[in-house]
Amino acid sequence: MSGITIKPFYPTSVAPVYERDMSGDPAVGRTLKNGVIIMDKNLSPAVRTETHSHEQTHVNQIHNEGFTWDDKHIYFKGKKYPKKLFIEGKGPWEGPAYRNEIKAT
Numbered sequence: 001m002s003g004i005t006i007k008p009f010y011p012t013s014v015a016p017v018y019e020r021d022m023s024g025d026p027a028v029g030r031t032l033k034n035g036v037i038i039m040d041k042n043l044s045p046a047v048r049t050e051t052h053s054h055e056q057t058h059v060n061q062i063h064n065e066g067f068t069w070d071d072k073h074i075y076f077k078g079k080k081y082p083k084k085l086f087i088e089g090k091g092p093w094e095g096p097a098y099r100n101e102i103k104a105t
Helices: 045-064 083-088 094-099
Strands: 017-020 029-031 037-040 073-076 079-082
Touching (some): 029 045, 037 045, 045 094, 073 083
Parallel strands (some): 017 037
Antiparallel strands (some): 029 037
C-alpha cells in the first residue's frame, strides 16, 4: 500500500503561541521560520483573535507554500522578493493573511 496518502479532515499541527512584551516592535504579532507565533502579551481578546488568525496563515504558508526568508530576500511560492517588502508588511503573502483574519467583537 505504498504511495497512498490519506489527508485527515482535521488540523494535524498546532502552532505554538508565545506572548511577550512587543512594545518596541511595530507589529503586534510575528511568525518565526519554525512556525512559532509570537504576540504582544497586552492584546485585547478581540485583537488577540485577529492577530492569531493572521499569523496562523503565515504558519500555513511556511508549511505549504514555500514562505521563508533570509537576511536579504523573502521566498514565496517559488519567487524571490526584496526584504524591504517584509519590513513594510507588504507582499503577496500578506493578502491571504489579512483575508483570513477573524474579526472578533
